[in-house]
Amino acid sequence: MKTGGCILLLMSLTCLPATAQEEDLLEDEFELLREEEIVYTAAKHKQDISESPSAISVITREDIVNTHCTDLICLLRQVPEVQVRRVTSMYHAAGARSLTGEIGDRILVLVDGREVNEELVGIVYWTGLPIHLEDIQRIEIIRGPGSSLYGANALSMVVSITTRKSDSDRAEVFAGGGEHDRVSAHASVDRVLGDWNLHLSGGRETADAWCRRDTRERELHRFRFRIQRQGREWTTTLQAGVVSGGGSFYTNIAPGYMHDILIPHAILTHTGEWLRAQVWFNFLKADLELDLPLYYRGMLLGAFLDSIPFHTTTTDGEVQVNWSPFEGNLLVGGASYRLLTFFSEYNDPQDAVQHRVAVFLQDEQRLWDRLILTAGARLDVNSKTPLAFSPRFAAVYKFVKGHLIRAAFGRAFRKPSFFYTSTHLLGAEGTSAFPELGEFFRKNIGNENLGNESVTAFELGYRGRFLGGDLTAEAGVFYNLYRDSFNFPFHIETNNMGVPDLSRSSIRFENKGRDIDSLGGSISLVYRIRSRLRLSANYSYRYNVYVTEPPGGAVPGQGGKGDRVPWEPPHLANLGFHYLAAKGLRLGATLHYHSDSTNKMPEHGGLFDDQIGVHCPGALVVGAFVSWAFELESLRLEAGVRAYNLLNAGFRDTTSIIRSDGVELGGELIGRRIFAFLRGAI
Numbered sequence: 001m002k003t004g005g006c007i008l009l010l011m012s013l014t015c016l017p018a019t020a021q022e023e024d025l026l027e028d029e030f031e032l033l034r035e036e037e038i039v040y041t042a043a044k045h046k047q048d049i050s051e052s053p054s055a056i057s058v059i060t061r062e063d064i065v066n067t068h069c070t071d072l073i074c075l076l077r078q079v080p081e082v083q084v085r086r087v088t089s090m091y092h093a094a095g096a097r098s099l100t101g102e103i104g105d106r107i108l109v110l111v112d113g114r115e116v117n118e119e120l121v122g123i124v125y126w127t128g129l130p131i132h133l134e135d136i137q138r139i140e141i142i143r144g145p146g147s148s149l150y151g152a153n154a155l156s157m158v159v160s161i162t163t164r165k166s167d168s169d170r171a172e173v174f175a176g177g178g179e180h181d182r183v184s185a186h187a188s189v190d191r192v193l194g195d196w197n198l199h200l201s202g203g204r205e206t207a208d209a210w211c212r213r214d215t216r217e218r219e220l221h222r223f224r225f226r227i228q229r230q231g232r233e234w235t236t237t238l239q240a241g242v243v244s245g246g247g248s249f250y251t252n253i254a255p256g257y258m259h260d261i262l263i264p265h266a267i268l269t270h271t272g273e274w275l276r277a278q279v280w281f282n283f284l285k286a287d288l289e290l291d292l293p294l295y296y297r298g299m300l301l302g303a304f305l306d307s308i309p310f311h312t313t314t315t316d317g318e319v320q321v322n323w324s325p326f327e328g329n330l331l332v333g334g335a336s337y338r339l340l341t342f343f344s345e346y347n348d349p350q351d352a353v354q355h356r357v358a359v360f361l362q363d364e365q366r367l368w369d370r371l372i373l374t375a376g377a378r379l380d381v382n383s384k385t386p387l388a389f390s391p392r393f394a395a396v397y398k399f400v401k402g403h404l405i406r407a408a409f410g411r412a413f414r415k416p417s418f419f420y421t422s423t424h425l426l427g428a429e430g431t432s433a434f435p436e437l438g439e440f441f442r443k444n445i446g447n448e449n450l451g452n453e454s455v456t457a458f459e460l461g462y463r464g465r466f467l468g469g470d471l472t473a474e475a476g477v478f479y480n481l482y483r484d485s486f487n488f489p490f491h492i493e494t495n496n497m498g499v500p501d502l503s504r505s506s507i508r509f510e511n512k513g514r515d516i517d518s519l520g521g522s523i524s525l526v527y528r529i530r531s532r533l534r535l536s537a538n539y540s541y542r543y544n545v546y547v548t549e550p551p552g553g554a555v556p557g558q559g560g561k562g563d564r565v566p567w568e569p570p571h572l573a574n575l576g577f578h579y580l581a582a583k584g585l586r587l588g589a590t591l592h593y594h595s596d597s598t599n600k601m602p603e604h605g606g607l608f609d610d611q612i613g614v615h616c617p618g619a620l621v622v623g624a625f626v627s628w629a630f631e632l633e634s635l636r637l638e639a640g641v642r643a644y645n646l647l648n649a650g651f652r653d654t655t656s657i658i659r660s661d662g663v664e665l666g667g668e669l670i671g672r673r674i675f676a677f678l679r680g681a682i
Helices: 002-013 020-036 060-064 072-076 420-421 436-444
Strands: 057-060 082-086 091-096 107-111 137-142 159-164 169-180 182-193 196-208 217-232 235-252 253-272 275-290 292-297 299-306 308-323 329-343 352-365 371-382 388-400 402-416 429-430 453-466 469-484 516-529 533-546 571-580 585-594 599-603 611-616 620-634 634-643 656-658 665-666 673-681
Touching: 060 137, 072 082, 072 091, 072 137, 091 107, 091 159, 182 673, 299 436, 329 420, 329 665, 352 420, 599 656, 599 665, 611 656
Parallel strands: 107 159
Antiparallel strands: 057 137, 082 091, 137 159, 169 182, 169 673, 182 196, 196 217, 217 235, 235 253, 253 275, 275 308, 292 299, 299 429, 308 329, 329 352, 352 371, 371 388, 388 402, 402 453, 453 469, 469 516, 516 533, 533 571, 571 585, 585 620, 599 611, 620 634, 634 673, 656 665
């Protein structure tokens, strides 16, 4: 009865007559709704979302403000077909449709056009990005392959983040804190001087482990500035920033801790009516301390002596031209060059260099105002890995006003990272029984002959609007063929006494063992009532099956040819609402569900231990928020509370095992986090 009464109260509030102030607020909300309908990422030019050649979702500023989430990765969990894995408070992984894994290196993430994937492992440091939630205006998510425009790593998803820009002088501050020493402080200042727009922002974040007391897993500092010049038909922007600090980390072979992280970046962008050019630079420096027990069936083989200092750089330049040769036709083409470097004195060789050159072309043709055909391709040439060709074809047909269907085909690839190709670690010392351990690591792990991982994707989608545009419905199905996937097999040879012979053993990345076909789909509904009450629901399903036999046969927690892939939950679902009152009240709640999964893990947590299957139960997670906004002369304030896992039902996003030394390996147990905040603007 209480729940029903609350719902009736909310519905009655939406039916009250609107005052002039309320009408202004509603107009602002409708502006946000119109903003949601225009996208850029799927075709590299502005278009209506209904004309997108890819399945795409948009997270607006309204969604970012009205949420229980305290970080970016949490927002993605609400998107259909997207899976998020929180491994630790510092380290998160995300993917779309299939094969997310604990690493999350099959996606590409852009911030204002700059790729933020770190080339060392190919992953995204979600908590180490140079932006706070308060910096973000909107997020576009391509669900599916995007290599035809964006190249390497756009295998299952492209996330494009656009930062906020102010047309007037503005100062803002955000401060909050909560359980597990989660502290977040951020401030920004914008100043407009004629055609010039200046921005400064910075802040600090900390977080402890979810369920291990006094274990600091994240401590980061951010600083960013932007200078923008706006002409009549062009915009030139210079951005730069730095992230520093430390936190827990995860690799394919072991967890660890990153000390003395330093990530500076800079990007210069020029955008005109038909030309877009950008050049950017990224640098990563850190000390990686691997928590890697070197045991084999209880026998101690040795240990690593020190942490591993390293640094990587990325320098990239790209030019894009948009040209309309005749009415209804648009050509988008461009070229890019990238220089990548890696250096560590604890690696052999100490430095590695890669060059990448790419060209892309896309043709978009409108026919009869109902049909849009898109065809494009990109060619990537890398000095370390084979040439990659990424085509795409799509057709969007508007069969009734407000309703359309989309059919698409595409190929995408993932380039092996420095870690996969060039890691030959120094600094391991064996016991007296295994003096060859150091040489074993010097020769293994990296594989210079690795090829690209690829996916061939087919999809069919529907999008429609009902009830005067207030209700949006989406549905889609996909069939993906993943080939040459990266794997990390162990080939441990033993003598007649069962003792490992490292001179005849190997452990390195290879392109075999995980060829998978994936069939799935999703359905999504969003219902807005006078822009005050928003209800949303989505459900995603995927069925993944092995189409090749893993080396050495079926593995516990993995399965063999013809078996269903058990390490990814087949069911994902979200349900949510948020309510915006005219006088400042904002409240909402979400439910997220993922089904159970099973993955292989080392039996006692050591690198060379036998693999066993470990089960991860499904979970239902509740998030909620409430806030109140008010004004004091020219100062606007908002105070509120955000809660994640409100019921404190401990769960894991990925499998975990307790090592023989008592340390937890894998996904940590996630508990409740209550977070109070204050936002101010002037």
